[in-house]
Amino acid sequence: MNTDLSSLKPEKLWKHFSAILTIPHGSGNEKALASHILNLAKKWNLETLQDKVGNVVVRKPASPGKEKAPGVVLQAHLDMVCEKNSDVQHDFLKDPIQAYIEGDWVKARGTTLGADNGIGVAACLAVLEDKSLLHGPLECLFTVDEETGLTGAFKLKKDILKGKLLLNLDSEDEGTFTIGCAGGADSEINLLLERKRKKAKNCLLIKITGLRGGHSGLDINLGRGNALKSLARLLFRASAETRFEIISFNGGSKRNAIPREAWAVVAVEKDEERSLKNQLRKEFQALKFEYRVTEPDLTLDLRPIAESEFPLTVESQTRLINLILSLPHGVISMHPEIAGLVETSTNLAIVNTEGKQARIICSSRSSVMSALEAVRLVIRAVCQLAGVRVVQPEGYPAWTPNLKAELLQKMIEIYKNLFQKEPEVKAVHAGLECGIIGEKYPGMDMISFGPTIRNPHSPDERVQIGSVERFWNFLLETLIRLS
Ligand SMILES: [Zn+2]
Structure with a gap:
């Protein structure tokens, strides 16, 4: 040597x-x-x-x-x-x-x-x-x-x-x-959750895993899935056909990483369980096809789980899922002159529910500061529609x-x-x-x-x-x- x-x-x-x-x-x-x-x-x-x-x-x-x-x-x-x-x-x-x-x-x-x-x-x-x-x-x-x-x-x-x-x-x-x-800046969203007074008996863990994740800036243009968005979509779709109550919704770990995993615990009546599972699996199959190239290992896991927390009220549940679905994620615009360069993007990075609070972090980037602020404006507008509080601390410059x-x-x-x-x-x-x-x-x-x-x-x-x-x-x- x-x-x-x-x-x-x-x-x-x-x-x-x-x-x-x-x-x-x-x-x-x-x-x-x-x-x-x-x-x-x-x-x-x-x-x-x-x-x-x-x-x-x-x-x-x-x-x-x-x-x-x-x-x-x-x-x-x-x-x-x-x-x-x-x-x-x-x-x-x-x-x-x-x-x-x-x-x-x-x-x-x-x-x-x-x-x-x-x-x-x-x-x-x-x-x-x-x-x-x-x-x-x-x-x-x-x-x-x-x-x-x-x-x-x-x-x-x-x-x-x-x-x-x-x-x-x-x-x-x-x-x-x-x-x-790129410059970068976060948005920190706080949604107050209301919970029912009655505990659930039959609970199901719904887990999305196997996504590639990656750097929220450098990999945002690769067409990869966002575990939080995927899970919210499954639950939104299933809620049209079946009744269930969300107890918790979590996923993502870092602001600067595309979320690879997300999981929710829901309460469901015994006689509705089968229908819920079918709805989730059906939507998952559609997702799986859409991501057949970029996310070959995308996995849905459903299993019974014991849970002691109270379920969310219908209103809190709807607001949470709608909010996660509505918040922007991915490439917003490409640079007009430099081939292949993402100019502006945003990453729906973390969702965390605990007790009476859901905390959501979005992390946005742009090489043009006004465009970066414009994405945060969209996030603020979505939050205003949902009636939730958002804090947008100062970011770092482009x-x-x-x-x-x-x-x-x-x-x-x-x-x-x-x-x-x-x-x-x-x-x-x-x-x-x-x-x-x-x-x-x-x-x-x-x-x-x-x-x-x-x-x-x-x-x-x-x-x-x-x-x-x-x-x-x-x-x-x-x-x-x-x-
Ligand atoms: Zn270096």
Whole structure:
């Protein structure tokens, strides 16, 4: 097993990456890596500062004669995701990452590698160290806790950065520029439930499982089912033919995940049970056919269950089911210019009934903030019709893609000259640090790019060696051309 990364090119970048591998830096544990960077910068006589949350900024003066060039910010996040295979002994607070070379890839032995975003950090350090490079005034911004909460970006002060051009080095496909991301905001709905005074004798558990779920932004356009919607539809349909009383309705677990499972407990008279089951199964067959391609494992489970809670009144039951059915879910609109990009979507994420309350969470996204608010308006209107309370806390900002941006046009030219091919330009339907930083620095022209990394956030994470060299050459050429 070849563990010698010092043979790889560009040498300086890999030297810094090798050092980073020896310093534990999982999310929330970035102190040692931040100190490492501060120490190096001091050794190189560069101006540094660290804010209260731990973000680090290092400034490097322009090359002689380039002082008037526009300031450029290079940005990478300090933290990595700590995941390991169950058969691997590894303490992410103490042990160095064991990296090795396999063909054109660098991987780690049974753990995440931290190429996300260690290669970006190493590239910044290699730029800061090298006195021979040509560039205008430079700032490197190293943020904390990108992976679990975007904390560093959220807490970044509005008056730290001087540059107006930001190159974020946290992308995972060499040859692709990311120029936008979605903002997000939730809606929290509270429905008061009234219950009957009489306990039910004969109860049935109705469970929908086997759905694929996935990320509520990145996977929302894949036509997958929503377990909560499916279950509500079954119950709505059955209620036209049979009498039953809902006791509870639950499903979904995370705001940012498409709900995979949902279950309801209902009370039904013995002589109505058969009819109820038939109705549920009939509607389920229709659903199963509709989802025959995207949800092959969709399953309906019906079984008797003992239940001590009182059933909902007819009115509460109707309101709950109608509300779940009416709330929007899925893709609302696609981006008019960037092929395949979802512009606006919403995820009916969680339903939870307990005692006298049903809590429903919807999580919406858009790369256009007014469109995001428009979805929340729809949710508010549905809630108004249903006569229920909804709270809509402030969300996080979008980075609206601008295909005409000056920096993008320039970098496309630079890329084409260097590699004789067009880069791909895309945006993502999820939150990124650039969205948050951009809101604090209006007018900041930003692009995100990086080397090719596969399976980030998993023990199969690997970075392609050849792509690191291309990424580096492109970064240097960009700094020269922007100066
Ligand atoms: Zn990252």
